[in-house]
Amino acid sequence: MANSPSGESVLERADRILAAFTAEEPRLTGAGIAARAGLPPATAHRLVREMARRGWLDRVEGGRYVVGTRLWELANRSSRELGLAQAARPFMGDIHAVLRQHVQLGIVEGREVLLVERLSHPRAVPVRSAVAGRLPLHLSATGLVLLAHAPEDFQESYLEGPLPALTELSPTDPGVLAEELARIRVAGHALQTGYLETDTAGIAVPVRGRGEQVVAGLGVITPAGDPAARAGAIVQALHTAAHGIRRTLRETRRETAE
Amino acid sequence: MANSPSGESVLERADRILAAFTAEEPRLTGAGIAARAGLPPATAHRLVREMARRGWLDRVEGGRYVVGTRLWELANRSSRELGLAQAARPFMGDIHAVLRQHVQLGIVEGREVLLVERLSHPRAVPVRSAVAGRLPLHLSATGLVLLAHAPEDFQESYLEGPLPALTELSPTDPGVLAEELARIRVAGHALQTGYLETDTAGIAVPVRGRGEQVVAGLGVITPAGDPAARAGAIVQALHTAAHGIRRTLRETRRETAE
Known part of the structure; x- marks a missing residue:
């Protein structure tokens, strides 16, 4: 070279x-x-x-x-990222139309979640993230759900830190975070309130690809004060969308991030 | 080097x-x-x-x-292409929801139109193009509207050819094409039937940026047999969307293709 x-x-x-x-x-x-x-x-x-x-x-x-x-x-014409984003977009549109909040799709890139698609509502709560933008995995719900389903050795090395904080609510204790990851695997979804910004919350579910492995996280960002009952309905909507995305990925020839 | x-x-x-x-x-x-x-x-x-x-x-x-x-x-996080696509998407979504056909946004790249965004309806007529895909400028309505508003010297050199054909209806005579470009500038939109595929037609309008220059073409692909009255309604919808995109481009800080 x-x-x-x-x-x-x-x-x-x-x-x-x-x-x-x-x-x-x-x-x-x-x-x-x-x-x-x-x-x-x-x-x-x-x-x-x-x-x-x-x-x-x-x-x-x-x-x-x-x-x-x-x-x-x-960078785009053959990319897995665009293939994944296009498979997800109609389902993200459905969620977006009903909830009128930000809906985002992310993949793991290093120690961060890289957002590959994003639908935003003009009146939704303002947030930090953007398409092709990144957030630390442990500070966004989309990242947390990806981290919880990442290979064990990756999780271990992630927990060794550094674990940066953006608010007083950001988790920085590896033991607490490990417990949260275990809860996410059991519950099937991640929920964070105030980790990234004190006035926003996030809910996310894993998206599986053609096999069983998790290829993306699908998340919604809501105002921090939303009632818990609403979170349950959002989780259901996200799981339904994640199934639809998986079905589309299985039906399309285009390669995706797996 | x-x-x-x-x-x-x-x-x-x-x-x-x-x-x-x-x-x-x-x-x-x-x-x-x-x-x-x-x-x-x-x-x-x-x-x-x-x-x-x-x-x-x-x-x-x-x-x-x-x-x-x-x-x-x-390639994406600072790109003009992503900025343009994101500004256009909500307006493209409106058209898509009403017409239930492919809606696409393209820019000039060499002698071709490069598609930077695309919304497709599952039941819409199947077509050749895809995001980050290309088509010869003179064979798609989106390309024609861009060519008609390109600098004069670019148009002249384009007309010198080669002018590839994909169907019997594809225009290959530089004089005929020059007249068509003039008509597009007067009418404010481009309309092609069967240039790319015998069973599809395309209608497109220019999208202007912060200034007066045309930064993109916005087009709809329809079945070739659609009645002319419907074309008029599509042109109106496209002009409305193009205005909305321009307004958004003016309001956003992000750089776009101008």
Whole structure:
């Protein structure tokens, strides 16, 4: 592999350049890219120009760059994430239409839940997450349900921490969290109140793929004060949707995250 | 830039490897990747392994590879395509709910329309296109409306061809196509019957962004035999949705394809 004097490969530097772009800062100058990617300006500029030639970055007005349309196409057209999102979307739409709250679908990526689909209601409670955004697994219901069904060695290493907290209610004790994961496996759903934000709660169920393994978590975010009886109805609706998604995954040829 | 003996850069080879994966063939072996990418096996294997280390490819059962979750995340989280798709989706959902046909949103990419969002009805007429899929601009209504509003020099070079045909009805004469583009600009919408498939028709309108420029095409695919009166109603619904999308784009901070 072609390495720089620092031993870093071209792909590693390209990865750092792509990672410089975020939902909050989607347009960057060449100098901004170099600074965020931690690369010498000359190195960054040379690579940015080549990435722009290939359509991995696109140049927009003001001489700024954005992540390129070609890269978007390459990353999506065969992706398991898009296949999963498309299988789930009609069922998420049904839940969304009835509950009028955020409905989201997430997968495990590292120690976080990566949201691959999201339907939001304009009047729903405002929340942190977005499509292609991440949250720590133990702080969202969608993440908790994924963590509870992850391989045992992954759960063990996850519990070793770090377990960051975002509110006073965020669980940070590994023993307490392990008990919660056990309860989630027995109950078949996860429920968190105030772990991410003090005024929101989350309810999520596992989505199984063609086999028995859990391929995604399906969750709803609600205001923290919702009555418990409503949670029971939401759990039922989520389980029904998760069954529908599984049936669709079994019927489609497209590969999914399993 | 680090080049191979053939003068090809690492990024160019990585691009060819990613392009080997398609919606039809989302899982490839190392040997399959090398063959499709036209790379010597040793070169392909070395690069595939490094891409897998970075999460640009993921290894799945059977030793096959798929496009990686990390690349999906990098390509989506700040993308104009996702921003546009999310702004459009509620309005596309409204049309979809009423018409019960495919609704799609496309942008220009090279000489083709790249579909960035798609809502399909299970009972709608089956069609060729998919999200992150492409169609020649002059063969789909969504593409035609984009072509008609593209810069003049782009239109001229497009008309120089090649103009591939998919059915006997596909337009292949540059003069006839130029007249059609002029009519689309006057009428404010595009209508094609049988250009892509003999049994489907398409109707599309332009979507403008924050300024006056057209940033996307919004189209509906219907059975070819639909009465003309219905087309008028569809055009009205599409214009209303296009206005809604524009309003949303103006209200959101996220960058879009303009």
